Amino acid sequence: MNKILVEVFVPAAGKNFDVFISLESHMEDVRKMLCQSVNNLTNGNYFADDDTVICDAESGIIFNVNMSIYELGIKNGSRLMLI
Numbered sequence: 001m002n003k004i005l006v007e008v009f010v011p012a013a014g015k016n017f018d019v020f021i022s023l024e025s026h027m028e029d030v031r032k033m034l035c036q037s038v039n040n041l042t043n044g045n046y047f048a049d050d051d052t053v054i055c056d057a058e059s060g061i062i063f064n065v066n067m068s069i070y071e072l073g074i075k076n077g078s079r080l081m082l083i
Contacts, residue, residue, distance in 0.1 A: 004076045009057050010038050011083060013046040021069055027054060028065035034082055057081040
């Protein structure tokens with residue numbers, strides 16, 4: 001599996017996380033994984049709901065959850081934001 005390293009900023013937690021994700025993964029699966037992981041890493045201080053989205057940290061564009069990471073053009077070093 002091809003994996004890339006991205007930086008995920010979580011404003012609600014005030015933290016950045018470096019995460020490996022698969023290029024074949026769909027954004028919805030990545031969103032769920034990130035929500036669970038951030039919740040665990042913050043000892044439950046961050047709680048995501050169904051309205052939580054992932055966007056490009058530079059442009060603010062919200063990613064389509066039905067597309068793969070590859071289709072969205074996300075690559076090594078991309079900066080994402082979980083809001």
